[in-house]
Amino acid sequence: MIIVAATDFSTRSYRALRQAGLLARARRAELHLVHVVDEDLPADLVRMEEREAQRVLIEQIGSMAELPDARCHATVIRGHPFDGILRASASVGADLIVMGAHRSKQFLRDIFTGTTIERVIRGGKYPVLMVNNEAQRHYERVLVPVDMSETSADAIRIGLSAGLLDDGATLLHAFSPVAKRRLLSSGASSDVISEYVDSERNGAMEEMSAFLVANELGPQRWSLRVDEGLPMQVIARAVAEKRPDMLVMGTHGRSGLLRALIGSVTEEVLRSVNVDVLIVPPTRHDLRPPKVATAASSEA
Template sequence: MNIVAATDFSTRSNRALRQAGLLVRSPDAKLHLVHVVDEDQPTELVRIEEREAQRMLVEQIAAMPELQNIHCYPIVVKGHPFDGILRTAAAVDADLVVMGAHRKQFLRDIFTGTTIERVIRGGKYPVLMVNNEAQRQYERVLVPTDLSNTSADAIRIGLSAGFLRDDRTSLLHAFSAVGKARLKTSGADPSIVSGYVENERERAMEELSKFLVANGFDGRPWALRVTEGVPMQVIARAVSEEQPDLLLMGTHSRTGLLRAFIGSVTEETLRSVDVDVLAVPPLSHEVQISESASSSL
């Protein structure tokens, strides 16, 4: 496995480096530590920052216990952070990109997104956002699914990478009871409303079961949770109640103004939860390494 761990030398990034080190399990696995230097400054200053970053990466490899006895490679590149990370991931044929949770700047994020969101949008690589202290193994994993091929791809990646344990994985599906509001407005008896919602829940559970069978996941003893509501609210409530160590989610390749103003459920989750999140883009998504700030709109 080839893992790229991005760092800006902050505490958030240090957590990501430690977690990345713990994910390196096989003797032939490689961990590439990358720092991106802003090239939009005087040339001499860029050279100074490159040398200093290289020195700091080498020191971190030597000092962090989680990075001992594994193949670590320090890499310093120039450019925008998201672009440099994606170029590095492409150069080493990464299987996973690991990043720390970044500080949010609300107005800027609406239009361009945080660095981690832009890495997810612009690449074909699963991205692990690390919020918490490093864990040798994720014990409780919550997998929100919309029953799409993208969700199935995310589950497959989670299984192949060893993130999903059969006895500690919960699948979450949010459904909408579209006629509920109309029934209430028309003055229907509460028992009729609740019966309608329960029928919709049973239908959603059947659809989830078909999804599992169609993708070969039906033999696993995962806990299934089908909940009425808006996806983001359902996810937030499940996170609060189940206290998972990791959220595993598929992402959809929406772009343009629609994404900038509405955002995806995954991006909303990245901005709002305090657990680690593994975001998996569609397997057919094309890598767009040279994305510019304007094209991210």
């Protein structure tokens, strides 16, 4: 397994490096620490920042308790943050990117450009672990929102293969009883409405079980939960109740103005929850990883 941990030397990035180190040690993975230097700066300043960044990365590899036992490489690359991270990940054949949470207050700008982590997710083919909290050796309470799509199935498979998702995780599905409003407006009794909603919930539960069987994901290994409501409402409620260590989600990868205007559940989660989130993008068979020349590389 090859893990890329991107850092801008902030506190949030430090937490992400520690988590990446624990993951790498547990899985005997190869770990690449990547820092991106802004190439729009004057040339002398770029070279100075490259040297300093390389020094700091090597220093962190030697001093961070989670890193010495891992196979670590330090890489400094020029470019814009999200593009540099993607190029560095492509060059090493990354299986997972680990990044610290980043919530900019430039709301209107973010609507159209997104934060670095969102652009890495949208622009690449790599699962991305966004680290919000202190590093932990094992994620014990994992919540997996699913919409019964192939993307959701891929997210579960990647979570299992990366060792981030174990038996006993809770799979969560949001359902909307489409006729409930009509029953309410027609004056139907609360018993009739409750019976209808329960029937819809049972149907959604059966659909989730069938989805797991069809994808050979073993329905007996999970805790299944089906809640009424819009997806983000259901996720927020489940997070508040279960207090998970991590969410595992697939993203459908919408792009362009449509995505910018209507957003996505995944991006709402990234911007609002305070737990670690593993985001798995849709499979893209046509993606060809570009070549990259790193500014410097060192192994500890």
